Amino acid sequence: MSTNAVKRAGGAGQSGDKIFSGASLAAGCLILAALFSVAVFLIIEALPVFGADPADVTGGDGFFTYIFPIVIGTVIAAAIALLIATPLGIGVALFISHYAPRRFAQGLGYVIDLLAAIPSVVYGAWGYAVLAPQLAIAYDWLARNAGWIPIFEGPASQTGRTMLTAGIVLAVMVLPIITSLSREIFLQTPKLHEEAALAMGATRWEMITMSVLPFARPGIISAAMLGLGRALGETMAVALVLSGGALTASLIQSGNQTIAAEIALNFPEAYGLRLAELIAAGLVLFVITLAVNIVARWIISRHKEFSGAN
Amino acid sequence: MANATLTPRRSQLTKGKMPSYTLWVVLAASIVVGAALAALVGFSLVPWALFSAVLFIVAGTAVTGVVEGARKARNRLAMFLIYGSFLVALLPLLSVIWTVLERGVPGLTYNFLFTSMNGVTGAIDNQVAAEGTPVLGGAYHAIVGTLQITLWATLISVPIGLLAAVYLVEYSTGGKLARAITFFVDVMTGIPSIVAGLFAAALFGQLFGPGTRTGFVAAVALSVLMIPVVVRSTEEMLKIVPNELREAAYALGVRKWRTITRVVIPTAISGIASGVTLAIARVIGETAPILVTAGFASSINWNVFGDWMSTLPTFIYYQILTPTSPTATDPSTQRAWAAALVLIIMVMLLNLVARLIARLFAPKTSR
Incomplete structure (x- = not known):
């Protein structure tokens, strides 16, 4: 595109060119500035917490004692979600890319994408009203028969509104992310690799383990990490489903809390130092998810360069 | 090749393969046995489906392993699990949509769509619950x-x-x-x-x-x-x-x-x-x-x-x-x-x- 020729022509449209390119450059910079100011404003509003008397902070022991249990809670919820959603998501993606009849594959992909279209508050309501009562029965059984494992220690919650339920709802919510990203990668597997494996007499599963999965490994990792980012920051599902409380090892009792739910539940009534505390908690969440996302994007971009898939 | 001598008239191409109806038989059997097992713990739909699915996966893989060999069995197990994961992924979607339709449709009235919650108090809701008058207030x-x-x-x-x-x-x-x-x-x-x-x-x-x-x-x-x-x-x-x-x-x-x-x-x-x-x-x-x-x-x-x-x-x-x-x-x-x-x-x-x-x-x- 020779911009020189356009410049030399001069005339009435020149200022239009300048305005338009300036505006688009400004819009690009505004996005960078927005992300930067997210961090800046959160830090400004959170500062009072770090200067405050530890006794004034919720829990009475300083900010880090306050934030530690809910960071652990956030990680537990996200870990449960990923443990369930990653294998399931890979399975679904393989089904759509390599197992389903070609004619239906795309339609089935849309169906799974519908999972992503349902608003998080509806998942929260569903988890609260439908899933939790169902799981309460299973938790009761677990507490009686597997209670010696710390994570299944009884007495089980009668409402089923526990960490495990929240983790399962989160798993449903991150499933479409993991599925759609890994599906894209699976479809990019070089056809020749697959056909070569099949021609050597490999079964379909051997073909997948030998050609598709090795090719897609970085993609699967980054898909799982993007899912992790979503699970860490998801608010409503946890706020509605989990009946929160102090940090406990048992996943089938009420208790534990995540950062996002802690903010959502307390922010509307918060003022003064409590407000600063919640914003500081949001800052911690922001830093964690930012780190996870940056690593995931970095893996994707590195993969793009040497795969030759694009 | 014991198989070849036992069934000499079968085609060489389908030798050592299961007839196509085998898995259906296994499926039917595991549904029946699953129902029996579910009856032991108090019969209901969820344990029945769960037991049947597990039985089918185990038995289907085992039958394939005996007839067609370990490699085919692994292949079949992977296929079961992958099909299964898709079905499992559909469950929450169907459940969410069904729940929202079932519980949402009765409340979706003209009144709901075109009035606000202004002036709707707990007392009014108590009256609705006690006397069965229509639900007031909307979104x-x-x-x-x-x-x-x-x-x-x-x-x-x-x-x-x-x-x-x-x-x-x-x-x-x-x-x-x-x-x-x-x-x-x-x-x-x-x-x-x-x-x-x-x-x-x-x-x-x-x-x-x-x-x-x-x-x-x-x-x-x-x-x-x-x-x-x-x-x-x-x-x-x-x-x-x-x-x-x-x-x-x-x-x-x-x-x-x-x-x-x-x-x-x-x-x-x-x-x-x-x-x-x-x-x-x-x-x-x-x-x-x-x-x-x-x-x-x-x-x-x-x-x-x-x-x-x-x-x-x-x-x-x-x-x-x-x-x-x-x-x-x-x-x-x-x-x-x-x-x-x-x-x-x-x-x-x-x-x-x-x-x-x-x-x-x-x-x-x-x-």
Whole structure:
């Protein structure tokens, strides 16, 4: 595109060119500035917490004692979600890319994408009203028969509104992310690799383990990490489903809390130092998810360069 | 080859293979045995399905292993698990949609759609529960709030997102700035929605004093979530506009900005419009950022720059978590599910519209 020729022509449209390119450059910079100011404003509003008397902070022991249990809670919820959603998501993606009849594959992909279209508050309501009562029965059984494992220690919650339920709802919510990203990668597997494996007499599963999965490994990792980012920051599902409380090892009792739910539940009534505390908690969440996302994007971009898939 | 001597008349091609009906027999057997096992622990649908599925997977794999060998058995096990994972993934989707329809439809009345919660108190709900009078109060204020806040979020994000995408595709030469923008746009898609809400709350708290909560603050929060989606989709669409079109315009002496506004964007407009629609569908269901930026209202507020506002998601949230009447929660639950149904219909319609736009207004590739 020779911009020189356009410049030399001069005339009435020149200022239009300048305005338009300036505006688009400004819009690009505004996005960078927005992300930067997210961090800046959160830090400004959170500062009072770090200067405050530890006794004034919720829990009475300083900010880090306050934030530690809910960071652990956030990680537990996200870990449960990923443990369930990653294998399931890979399975679904393989089904759509390599197992389903070609004619239906795309339609089935849309169906799974519908999972992503349902608003998080509806998942929260569903988890609260439908899933939790169902799981309460299973938790009761677990507490009686597997209670010696710390994570299944009884007495089980009668409402089923526990960490495990929240983790399962989160798993449903991150499933479409993991599925759609890994599906894209699976479809990019070089056809020749697959056909070569099949021609050597490999079964379909051997073909997948030998050609598709090795090719897609970085993609699967980054898909799982993007899912992790979503699970860490998801608010409503946890706020509605989990009946929160102090940090406990048992996943089938009420208790534990995540950062996002802690903010959502307390922010509307918060003022003064409590407000600063919640914003500081949001800052911690922001830093964690930012780190996870940056690593995931970095893996994707590195993969793009040497795969030759694009 | 023991098999060959035992069944000498079978074709060499199907030697050592199971007849096609074998798995159906195994399936039928495992459903029957699963029912028997489920009866032992107190018969109900969930254990029955669970036992049958596990039995079928184990028995199917075992039968394959005996007849066709270990490699085929592994292949079959993988196939069962992969088909199974798809079916398991469908369960929550069907359950959510069924629940919302079943519980939402009874509450979806004219009254629900066109009255607000103004003046609806716990006493009224108690009366509904005690005497069976129709449920009063509705989500009109929340629908108004949703539309207002989403409209403003769209007005903020579309110009910025569009121009940023134009910069990335048309003006940048792949330098550091462009790479930084692309990278951070990707990172921004992963910002937790509540953090976006906190940012807008903190920003307006600094500018207009603490506790500033209006619809506009919520719109800014939603824009933070929406802009990256708009940029990404627009960028993809602008990239696939053929370079020949741009060069043809330049050859006619058309200026670059005129080329972009008159040639490039019109060519890509269907994709851009469907991307924007999908972005709207994404933010319309956001709850957390609204919760911390727009507060909660029970009456109609058309003004995004003043006073608190409700949206459908926050309406659902508060109706479930803090029912209007703490003792008779049924009317609140009914309102919540009706609102969930309205919200899901909105989101699904937006998704449908996006697909229709993409299909109907797709650029004609040959003339």
